[in-house]
Amino acid sequence: MITAKIKNYRWYILVLLFVATTINYLDRQIIGLLKPILEAEFDWSETDFAYIVMAFTAAYAIGLLFFGWFVDKVGTKKGYSIIVGIWSLAGMLHAVARGAWGFGIARLGLGLGEAGNFPAGVKAVSEWFPKKEKALATGIFNSGTSVGVVVALLLVPWILSHYGWHEVFLITGALGFIWMIFWHFMYSVPAKNKWITDEERELIRTGQEEGEVQEKVSIKWLKLFSFPQTWAFVVGKAFIDPIFWFFLFWLPAYFSSTFNLDLTKPSLELMIIYTSTTVGSIGGGYLSSLLIKRGWPTLKARKTVLLVFALCEISIILVQFASNMWMVVALISLAVAIHQAWATNVFTIASDLFPTQAVSSIVGIGGMAGAVGGILFPMLVGTLLDYYEGLGNITAGYNILFTVCGFTYLITFAIIHLLTRNPKRVKLEDIVSQ
Template sequence: MTKVRYGVVFMLFITVIINYMDRSNIAVAAPFISKELELDPVQMGLIFSAFGWTYCALQIPGGWILDKLGNRKTHAIGIAGFSIATLLQGFVHGFSGFILLRVGLGAFEAPAFPTNSKVAASWFPEKERARAVAIYTSGQFIGLAFLTPALIFLQQWFGWRGLFIITGIIGISWAILWYLLYRDPQHSKKVNKQELDYIREGGAIFDAIADDKSVKSTVGIKDFAIVLKSRKLWGIYIGQFAVASTLWFFLTWFPTYLVEYRGLTFVKTGLLASLPFLAAFVGVLSSGFLSDFLVKKGVSDNVARKVPVITGLLLATSIIGANYVENTNLVIMFMCIAFFGNGFASITWVFVSLLAPKRLVGIAGGVFNFIGGTASIIIPIVIGFLAKGGNFAPALTFIACVTLIGALSYIFLVGKVERIQVKEEESLKGYESA
């Protein structure tokens, strides 16, 4: 049996690194941008959040585009688009220019994680899927852990404008490579029959729509209702908002918090800021491999899938501990525990493919990422207002409360982990009605 699926998850891993490099480079550049362009914390909060405006608004349309164009084209177009937006930020000279390009960045990144989820669901049997999700999701943490010092180095040598230009060029190059190298399993010339049968018999859903020519690629109103009225899906939607809230604190305000509110030098910040990302990397890999190990040993999905997420979200509430210590090492310790917990909870995407009706994984993934993506709008702005008076403690308390709500949503709303059943004729009618 070939092992092509392992190469595919590595490509997803690289894609996620590129995604988050282009989302987070502004956090590294923020102190210099605000100084050169004379922007206050509220304006910087708006710039941080502008990415989320279109990222959220286009999640459901992004899911539709994914179901229509497929994995290969959707990722290639998206990566190229947001990389060009990143490159152009190197030429901005005002507040409005940054807002416009961050909006463009969010628009092209909108289909990214629904596509990642669908690729994983296409290439991996259910018993390996949490591991696959953990591996590619870890790219956002390991990439940032090692990239943060590298991005600071680039900025010191080439300035913040050079930072955006160089990261944009890297992304454009990867978009070309993705289009040249990626194929879905049923179209891949590298995969053999044994691996194809293995992933199909294990619950891969690559042929759920593509192999049924009687089903149109449009989506009806009833299909949207299915993914919007389910209590189970709302449980993971709220949980995803909580996971994303902690993440977006680290992607936007964390370096500024260390420099302006904890008085660290920028070079020292670069080194210390990488530690929570390393902790999150350990957390997400530990969670994914532990979850699949438990499934292999016959443990129910209710325990194997839900417990890591709930445990991780509860650990993430420890971020509030930084409010009660002055020692820098203790501050970083609490940040590491919180982000480890966030990483441990970050296998949430596995629930989309486990709970959503097979025909609606793309749309359910779009709604899931839409709700989670609203954190990229709300969190930077709220933190900007809460920290405006020079006190960051209310902001960290706010993050801790959100993560607690996320844990409670998995405990009380998700319930038994099983696929939502929809009558076939109802689903088909939804497709045909559009």
Template sequence: MNGKMKGMRWWMVGLVTLGLIVNYLARNTLSVAAPTMMADLNMSTKEYSYVVVAWQVCYALMQPVAGFVLDAIGTKMGSAVFALAWSLACACAAFAKGWQSMAFFRGMLGLTEAAGIPAGIKATTEWFPARERSVAIGWFNIGSSIGALCAPPLVVWCILHAGWQWSFVVVGAIGIVWTLCWTLFYKHPRDQKRLSEAERSYILAGQEAKHQDGAAKAPWREIVRSQNFWSIAVPRFLSEPAWQTFNAWIPLYMATERHMDLKEIAAFAWLPFLAADIGCVLGGYLSPFVHKHFRVTLFSSRKYVMTFGSLCMIAPGCIGLVASPYTAIFLLCIGGFAHQTLSGALYAITSDVFGKNEVATATGLAGMSGYLGATLFTLLFGVLVTHVGYSPMFVVLAVFDVLAAVVVWILVRDSGPRPPLNVAPSAAAAQS
């Protein structure tokens, strides 16, 4: 085929997924290293919460800026710059001498990692038609769970062989390698010479007008004033605390509440993130399944999937009712599955209601709302966990996620007609 590749869009989303794996590996290195690092640096639980908050605040404030930069300079260049920066920031955490310096380095990591999700949403919006977008987002979003899944065995291996400092250095080096690969291989569909004309036509024919080249771009003030923005931002504020609690506190919960040692943490701490991987993928396929078999619109199917995920979050809310640490981990697995199912649906809704020149900005602004919610909850978590324990906090997280689904149903509105779901005969080859 003269150098053309079938299914090029899936190769591109694979590259995006690898980037998100590295992104989440960098942020989860801290939580796995926490028990050893805290003992070495004489860091208390409250001080550890300050370190986590430093990352969350910087990540939250930078998300809209990162989204704006990505919309302004493009997916390829923007992602490369941010990825190189977060890799260096991750490695620098090895030089921390106390909670203050660790908070500084993690704050720098938050500033640079903020581009990860907006870049992924923007890339999938560029490369996929509307009918496949939730599936593509599900596969790309799996990177967040795989990164968290890989962190426990990799970080524990580094700690046992060289010390907790080397875990940050190794993950930073992995990030630099991915940045080089991204710079070499990622291209916009209009510039990708190995993309067949059939697949290019299939992608463009299935995209809404707002995602076509030449589509108008709304200023960020107009985005913020729209009802659809708040229909996404408020659910992000309510749901993000659950995922950040999973990322930052599960290893510490297993060590302090369930009395597991370092090897047991390495053996079990990754399981909720494996379940989250399943939630990412299954959630992506659930939307077109519900659309086809329950005869609802594609847009409404996203809301049903989010509701399903939110209700599943009730499981980790019951963690205080079980005595077995293995049952507790099973409930956390359901929570990981649940959150990534609802999260992927919410990202798909974002890509549905905002155009290609606005989607990264909107995702970044909504992400800022989510991480502000996570920051406030982490501050509360760090103080209250020593007084009331972990269990009541997991109940609150479950309630927040159910409320997030209610807000979506009340506020979000479809922004316009969709392209026909029937694939043009000339594009049939593009689907292989």
């Protein structure tokens, strides 16, 4: 049987990664959009909501560490299918929760499954794209994080207007199972894929790092912690991921409390903010890829754009001086776009510094560090906002948080720079079990 070949098939694979990430963040964002409704029905405080967020991030941390290793062990195709199945089922189980404890348990399952998305996605990009395209490809699939939020802003109010909050979780949770059908039939590594042309297979092979192979190997997992390259990625995730989760989970509530935004209706303000992250994600990947195509050393290109984005992120502190809502929308839109541009390049650093066979593990380790930060930061957020809400000025609490966010990127860049002064790529033979 002759199978028709498809030109540029790697971009079809990228569409699958983008859609998976979109569904991932759609499922994740729902709790933030339903927060006012669920708070009223179950009488939650800000601290109660913080604990629910912490349940997600705790499971996310564990899941990242486990699924990073798991995907490297069983392969991208099988690993990704299991991951999406777990988070989709957990998303649907939110519909039967009956209080903070029930939602906390459902969030544990969701966090555990969703943790595998980026280790598997970055590994798939590493398998399917030459190094000059990796940042752009990572930026495109990473932009699914913002598209998922925008889809949630449109879809959740529509489902609420026709059904109720239970159906929101059931309908959105089912989308992952549909995605799994396409993944099963379309994905395999380039060396074994029946749809890819010989020309594209050769382009991918010659465009990857010297000596890199597609076969699965056994990695000395603990050995990864001995490299400063690992810790550079860990720092890039640990300090910055909690900031995006703050933007993700608390921005709807911020606009609701500060500007009386009605979250039961589609919000143009929030759609603008989260759409801007798509521009940042793709633009950040394109910028460093462009510098590499012009002859810049790979890591120098990544670190240069990280520095530029870190300096630009300081602008978020101006939110407290903005005189109207649309000025706030503009400033936060810039901030979240810069964050996604940063995140894209940090993700790509993992595949720049490590062979494909270890990428999922590295992303999992770094992602776990980000999730641990995501456990601790909501404690600060919830406590701070409850305190200022008691004083009748919750906006002051948000202003303090925006200031902390603004300077964290520059501090993080300085640490990454110190850890990667010797920008050598870790060799496969140094981490493979014999």
